[in-house]
Amino acid sequence: MNNIDVLIVEDEERLAEIHAEFVRKHSRFRAVNVASNLSDARKLIQVLKPHLLLLDNFLPDGKGIELLEDLVAGDIPTRVIFITAASDMETCGKAIRFGAFDYILKPVSYDRLQMSLERYIRFFDSQKANAQVNQHHVDELFNLQSKDFRSDKHTKGIEDLTLQRVKDVFITSAEAHTTESVARLIGISKTTARRYLEFCVENRYLRAEISYGRIGRPERVYKRQDGADPTP
Amino acid sequence: MYENGGRGPVHAGSAIKKRGVRAAFKAASFQTRTFLLLLMVSSGLSLVIGQYVYSRMQAALYEQIGIRARVQAQQIAVMPDVVTAVAAGDSARLRALILPLKAGSDASYIVIGDRSGRHLMHTDPGVRVGSPMLGGDNFPVLQQGQSEVTLERGTLGVSWRGKAPIRDATGRVIGVVSVGYFQSRIERWHRGQIMPVFGVLLGLLYALFCCAWLFSKSIKRQMFGLEPREIARLVLQQDAVFESIYEGVMSVDANGCITAINRAAREMLDLGPNTPELVGMSLSDLIADSPLLLAGPEDPDVKDEICLFNQLQVIASRVGIRVGGELHGWVISFRSKDDISTLSAQLSQIKRYADNLRVIRHEHLNLVATLGGLLHARAYDEAMKLIDAQSAVQQQLLDYITKTFGNYQICGLLIGKYYRARELGLALEFESGCGLDALPSALTDVEWMSIIGNLLDNAFDATLAAGNGEHDIVLYISDAGEELIIEVADHGAGVSPAVRDHMFDRGFSTKDNPERGIGLYLVNSYVKRAGGTITVENNIPCGTVISVFVPRRSRGNE
Numbered sequence: 109m110n111n112i113d114v115l116i117v118e119d120e121e122r123l124a125e126i127h128a129e130f131v132r133k134h135s136r137f138r139a140v141n142v143a144s145n146l147s148d149a150r151k152l153i154q155v156l157k158p159h160l161l162l163l164d165n166f167l168p169d170g171k172g173i174e175l176l177e178d179l180v181a182g183d184i185p186t187r188v189i190f191i192t193a194a195s196d197m198e199t200c201g202k203a204i205r206f207g208a209f210d211y212i213l214k215p216v217s218y219d220r221l222q223m224s225l226e227r228y229i230r231f232f233d234s235q236k237a238n239a240q241v242n243q244h245h246v247d248e249l250f251n252l253q254s255k256d257f258r259s260d261k262h263t264k265g266i267e268d269l270t271l272q273r274v275k276d277v278f279i280t281s282a283e284a285h286t287t288e289s290v291a292r293l294i295g296i297s298k299t300t301a302r303r304y305l306e307f308c309v310e311n312r313y314l315r316a317e318i319s320y321g322r323i324g325r326p327e328r329v330y331k332r333q334d335g336a337d338p339t340p
Numbered sequence: 341m342y343e344n345g346g347r348g349p350v351h352a353g354s355a356i357k358k359r360g361v362r363a364a365f366k367a368a369s370f371q372t373r374t375f376l377l378l379l380m381v382s383s384g385l386s387l388v389i390g391q392y393v394y395s396r397m398q399a400a401l402y403e404q405i406g407i408r409a410r411v412q413a414q415q416i417a418v419m420p421d422v423v424t425a426v427a428a429g430d431s432a433r434l435r436a437l438i439l440p441l442k443a444g445s446d447a448s449y450i451v452i453g454d455r456s457g458r459h460l461m462h463t464d465p466g467v468r469v470g471s472p473m474l475g476g477d478n479f480p481v482l483q484q485g486q487s488e489v490t491l492e493r494g495t496l497g498v499s500w501r502g503k504a505p506i507r508d509a510t511g512r513v514i515g516v517v518s519v520g521y522f523q524s525r526i527e528r529w530h531r532g533q534i535m536p537v538f539g540v541l542l543g544l545l546y547a548l549f550c551c552a553w554l555f556s557k558s559i560k561r562q563m564f565g566l567e568p569r570e571i572a573r574l575v576l577q578q579d580a581v582f583e584s585i586y587e588g589v590m591s592v593d594a595n596g597c598i599t600a601i602n603r604a605a606r607e608m609l610d611l612g613p614n615t616p617e618l619v620g621m622s623l624s625d626l627i628a629d630s631p632l633l634l635a636g637p638e639d640p641d642v643k644d645e646i647c648l649f650n651q652l653q654v655i656a657s658r659v660g661i662r663v664g665g666e667l668h669g670w671v672i673s674f675r676s677k678d679d680i681s682t683l684s685a686q687l688s689q690i691k692r693y694a695d696n697l698r699v700i701r702h703e704h705l706n707l708v709a710t711l712g713g714l715l716h717a718r719a720y721d722e723a724m725k726l727i728d729a730q731s732a733v734q735q736q737l738l739d740y741i742t743k744t745f746g747n748y749q750i751c752g753l754l755i756g757k758y759y760r761a762r763e764l765g766l767a768l769e770f771e772s773g774c775g776l777d778a779l780p781s782a783l784t785d786v787e788w789m790s791i792i793g794n795l796l797d798n799a800f801d802a803t804l805a806a807g808n809g810e811h812d813i814v815l816y817i818s819d820a821g822e823e824l825i826i827e828v829a830d831h832g833a834g835v836s837p838a839v840r841d842h843m844f845d846r847g848f849s850t851k852d853n854p855e856r857g858i859g860l861y862l863v864n865s866y867v868k869r870a871g872g873t874i875t876v877e878n879n880i881p882c883g884t885v886i887s888v889f890v891p892r893r894s895r896g897n898e
Contacts, residue, residue: 194735195696197755197759204742204752205751206748213731213738217731288880292880297814297829298879298880299771299816299829302816302827303771303773307773307820310820318873318889326873326875327875328875
């Protein structure tokens with residue numbers, strides 16, 4: 109098992125030490141170094157080529173986001189867990205766009221940091237283990253990097269009860285419906301109606317089409333798919 | 341041509357002198373040089389004309405005098421008295437005959453010689469009778485009986501002479517008549533004739549001098565008192581300034597054809613680097629129907645108007661080029677709207693930050709005090725909870741957005757919009773069941789961001805404008821099915837059917853602010869390009885739901 113080199117970039121000395129202690133508790137991490145400003149961080153990245161960076165945004169000689177930008181532009185394989193204040197969400201949005209490995213808001217929740225570090229270990233190992241690159245591997249890496257919590261992706265917030273009520277609308281008649289009519293019949297919001305109707309379309313219970321109905325404006329109407337089973 | 345005319349007189353002299361003159365010429369101001377050149381050309385011309393006229397007049401005068409002398413000689417030669425006297429060799433008789441003739445003529449002298457070429461009579465009393473006639477021009481007259489005109493040095497000096505033979509009754513040549521005009525005298529007459537001509541020429545020269553002076557002065561005035569090299573430098577400098585302006589600048593003539601366009605404008609409009617090809621092209625060919633550019637002579641100047649140049653949102657100004665109240669064209673300058681929006685957003689944020697900071701500091705002190713209390717009471721778990729709560733909500737949102745939407749750009753945008761909504765006193769909610777794996781490749785990430793961003797902005801505006809106490813905006817994005825669905829629902833005032841028919845037209849806005857008119861137009865054009873549809877419905881109980889449906893795979897790939 110390879111060990112992972114970490115560099116902590118944080119100007120508050122005591123906080124940096126606490127972070128370092130926390131990271132060292134994991135046996136997989138070694139050579140935990142601390143840089144207290146951007147220029148030191150740049151030098152240390154050049155020399156140590158760490159695998160992982162805990163990067164604070166507010167530093168005495170600049171913004172951590174600049175370093176992240178440089179890493180992306182320089183195609184340096186170092187991954188970044190970006191740390192910024194909760195009041196600085198805009199920068200966080202930017203960090204996401206630059207493809208930071210993870211983003212943690214201050215004050216740092218160590219449970220959240222723990223999750224992030226474990227996720228990185230998995231990412232690191234799967235990167236090392238899969239010498240042979242295939243699509244599955246690429247997908248796995250991508251998911252680990254950005255969306256490993258997405259295991260619940262397919263729970264769409266669809267409740268059986270509401271779903272059945274939506275389907276009932278179509279059982280009683282073969283008539284076409286819109287979100288408008290469904291929302292009014294059941295008493296849910298239009299967007300919720302859209303969500304359930306589209307779920308039905310996905311499962312081939314309904315089909316959707318664009319109708320240029322009464323006044324020539326496009327409208328999306330839903331019809332029962334022929335031969336669809338009305339029971340859930 | 342002028343230069344050649346002028347160079348002759350100026351560059352005469354030794355090589356060193358030449359260089360000196362040339363240097364001095366170069367150092368002189370443009371006005372002086374123009375003046376000198378014109379002066380040289382005109383005086384050279386006068387000189388040549390003067391010379392020509394002089395010699396022509398001289399030749400004509402000599403010819404006339406010659407003829408006069410010969411005719412007189414011929415007339416005298418056929419006078420019967422003269423013939424008789426010559427035959428008799430009677431000098432006294434001849435003298436008596438000729439002297440009155442001489443008095444009535446303008447000839448300088450009249451001479452009659454015998455057939456051997458000796459003087460029989462000379463009007464000048466100083467010439468002895470019997471002395472030989474000088475000049476050696478008597479031969480053709482005496483031997484061949486021809487009349488002639490000669491220019492020879494005679495007894496009294498150089499003169500024009502008309503000679504005629506005197507014949508007796510049998511036709512034998514018995515003597516010669518010579519009527520002479522001294523050359524010095526002819527010259528005097530000539531000078532008398534030529535003087536007025538030279539006077540006129542001098543007057544002309546003076547007039548030319550004045551014209552040259554006025555001309556060079558007027559040129560100088562037209563060039564704003566600048567030397568040509570200064571003008572050249574100014575032109576280069578203008579070019580450099582024009583090209584280096586960060587704003588896009590174009591100038592068009594009254595017909596709407598481009599006369600100049602700078603680098604920034606070319607880059608923003610994506611027109612390639614070649615200016616000469618663009619100059620002269622019609623602006624409407626380059627930028628499809630933008631109302632700002634189609635200005636008539638009566639239209640006023642426009643400042644900072646938001647418009648669309650080839651899908652690029654810009655803030656443009658239009659200033660007429662008017663000379664003496666007449667429109668000669670327009671100068672159009674523009675900047676990408678994004679740049680300006682960023683700047684103005686930053687400016688307004690600074691003020692807000694300053695206000696926020698005071699509040700935050702106060703809250704922070706409270707938090708520290710609370711923490712101190714909890715630690716003092718050894719309620720460590722409570723203290724930890726309090727600290728975690730500081731970032732927990734935002735962290736959850738962050739994690740939710742990044743795990744739900746599989747595109748970094750969209751995640752960033754949504755986080756930004758979420759907090760924008762919060763700043764506006766609104767709440768952006770994500771409908772449960774949102775999910776996005778990857779955006780269809782029919783459009784770029786930036787175009788997808790534009791669609792989502794504009795729909796959200798529109799919903800924010802609609803909610804704020806309604807002012808009905810509602811503040812929820814619901815966003816639903818899903819690509820679980822065959823299509824990518826983007827739906828934005830607000831509880832604003834909703835749209836009337838009349839507005840709904842036009843809300844995707846460019847420049848359409850329910851407000852005066854023209855900025856509004858573009859967002860939905862862009863959304864519509866992008867969605868159409870991706871082969872999708874947009875529906876607009878009323879929300880329940882009020883407000884608007886705008887839904888975008890775009891096939892996940894473009895039709896060609898299916």
